Amino acid sequence: MPLFESIPLFASPTLSAQVARHLLELIARDKLRPGDVAPSEAQICRELDVSRGCVREAYRTLAALGILAIESGRRPRLQTMNAHALSQIFGYALETSQVSPSDVLETRRVLEVQAVQLAARHASKAQRQRLAVEMRHMHNALEVLDRPRLVASDLAIHTLLAEASLNPLNPLLLNALRASLEHQMNLNMGTRRSVKDLRRIVDAHGSIVERVCAGDAARAAVAMSRHFDLSAVAMSELMSDTKATRSRRRAVAK
Amino acid sequence: MPLFESIPLFASPTLSAQVARHLLELIARDKLRPGDVAPSEAQICRELDVSRGCVREAYRTLAALGILAIESGRRPRLQTMNAHALSQIFGYALETSQVSPSDVLETRRVLEVQAVQLAARHASKAQRQRLAVEMRHMHNALEVLDRPRLVASDLAIHTLLAEASLNPLNPLLLNALRASLEHQMNLNMGTRRSVKDLRRIVDAHGSIVERVCAGDAARAAVAMSRHFDLSAVAMSELMSDTKATRSRRRAVAK
DNA sequence: CAATGATAACCTGTCGAACAGGTCTGACAA
DNA sequence: TTGTCAGACCTGTTCGACAGGTTATCATTG
Incomplete structure (x- = not known):
């Protein structure tokens, strides 16, 4: 029985994966924080005695996960947690039909309800x-029918709410889910809502913000839940997918 | 004004990032599915007229995100959605204190409650x-006090529940959150529960499974919620972090 | 002395060629 | 028909080289 058996999962076959693991261990050992600089490629090359190509591949791996920020000329730095990598993963899952838009909406819903x-x-x-200020902006945008500013306010309010939950996973996951879903939908159709729908959406945000500002968690949750009911209805109208997908899966689920 | 201005966000500075984007577009255009083969490195080199190093870096990027499965000798294949990349991202966020274990537990809780x-x-x-079978296994494991099999059954039940929700995001996210949290905790301390606690945990799973099998969504949610209350208490005892972190954040939140 | 500008050191981005070792396919032989 | 083997193909890794960006040092200048 080999000695390495203590860490069976970490017997990475490829060198570059080992280098990536080494970097992660280095981050943990030195307790590096976002913004700190990581060793340069050449440094790692010398320390581990591996080629630069290998090291570069390891760095790309960590950069893809949003861990390292790599820019030409600059030394690599630890990155602040951000939704980009996550949204790419979700986007791929959507693109390959491994998850449906209604799945994403379902998860967004429960997270947003908890967040408010x-x-x-x-x-x-x-x-x-x-939140109150942004809500006023949204009302103004509705009056002059400035659609770009309306969606900007929409996004801003949801982001503020997620941040105000004081759980950083909420902005992270919600931004990622929203971005991947929008990317997927925008490719299929341009969402042009009627003025009546716009007013309803703004009102929904209004009551959510109002109740959050009042500290009424229960009613805020109800308001957010209603807001999502409307979104879900709108989406299932656009792509009659929800019920079909659900029942198909049920059949497949052995 | 340059012509490329129409797609300002996609002016990737690096060549390898452009290659990665090209691959993603290719996946979308050809409607590739998990298991399908992707072009070999050499093919992309010829098509785009770039060096193999660049292409390899692009492939590593997609492999890191869990999109491509790359093995020596074999052609790259599209991968099934899996939690590995996500758990690395969450693990990094935990490691750098950008999210706390209680944040992870909070998000897991709401997702698991919805899942049941x-x-x-x-x-x-x-x-x-x-589910019922696995529950019997868990009871047997408790009787003979087989701790490894007990935690295995615990994991299996949670996974089965997440899968049974028929939203693939649930197994994905819950596995990732659980894995990253366990990785973080195991490094800090070995969790050795008393037999009394073990029995309580098994009973909690029992009532959850029972109610899910009976189709009682409301009571199943309550049972899962209670189960998490116990876990949260146990964890906050181990690391008196919950309240402290929360209030500190509140102070920082301007 | 301080501000400024040039230079040198360092860093990442990209390319090319080369070899090792794994995988797959198809032809050939038993 | 089946088994085996060779060759084509593919990824893993290395070395060397050059371009172009960033940073810090240092000397020049006001």
Whole structure:
């Protein structure tokens, strides 16, 4: 029985994977933080005595996961957690029909509902103020029918709510899910809503923000839940997918 | 004004990033599915007239995201969605204190609670049977105090529940969150529960499975929620982190 | 002395050629 | 028909080289 058996999963076949693992261990050992610089490629080459190509591949791996920020000329730095890598993963899952848009919406829904509850309980005064301000912007945008600014306000409010939940996984996951879903939908159709629908959406945001600012977690959750009901209906109208997919899966699920 | 301005975001500075994007577009255009083969490195080299190093880096990027499966000698194949990349991302966020273990637990909780509700409603007969079988295994493991088999059954039940929700995002996210959290905790301490706690955990799973099999979504959710209450208490005892982190964040949140 | 600008060191991005070793296919032989 | 073997194909890795960007040092200059 070999000695390495203690770490069976980590017997990476490829050298570059080992280098990537080494870098992760280095980050953990030195307790590096986002913004700190990582060793340069040449340094790792000398330390581990491997070719630069290998090291570069390891760095690309970590860069793809959003761990390292690599720019020409600069030394690699640890990156702040961001949704880009996640949205690419979700986007691939959508693209290959491994998950459906309604699956994404379902998960977004439960996360957003929890997020507004947490936001209602934990948001700071400044965060509540920023929410109220953005809500006014949204109302203004509706009055002059400025659609780009409307969707911008929509996004801003959802992001503020997710941040106000004080669980960083909420902005991370929600941004990733939203981005991947929008990318998928925009390719299929341009969403042009009627003015009536727009007003309903703005009102929905209004009541959510109002209740979060009032600290009423339960009602805020209900409002967000209603908001998602509308979105779900709108989407299932556009692509009669929800029911079909669900029942097909049920049949396949042995 | 340059012509490329129409797609400003896609002006990737590096060549290898452009190659990666090209591959993703190719996947979308040809509607490739998991298991299908992707072009070999040499093919892309000729088609795009770039060096093999560049192409390899692009492939590593997609492999890191869990999109491509690359093995020596074999042609690259599209991969089935899996939690590995996600758990690495979450693991990095935990490692660098960008999210706390209680954040992960909070998100896991809401996702698992929703998952059991969906499972109670949508699970197939076969899935309910498998759940019941695994539950019996867990009871047997408890009687003979086989801890490894106990944790294996725990994992299996949670995985079955997530799958039975018929939303593939649930097994994906829950596996990733669980794996990253366990990786983080195991490094800090070996969790040795008392027999009394073990019995309580098994009972909690028992009531969850029972209610899911009975199709009682509401009670299943309550049972899962209770199960997580216990876990949360156990964890906050081990690392008095929950409250401290929360209040610290609140102060920082301007 | 301080501000400024040039230079040198360092870093990443890309290319090319080369070899090792694994995988797959198809032809040939038993 | 089946088994085996060779060759084509593919990924893993290395070395060397050059372009172009960034940073820090240092000397020049006001």
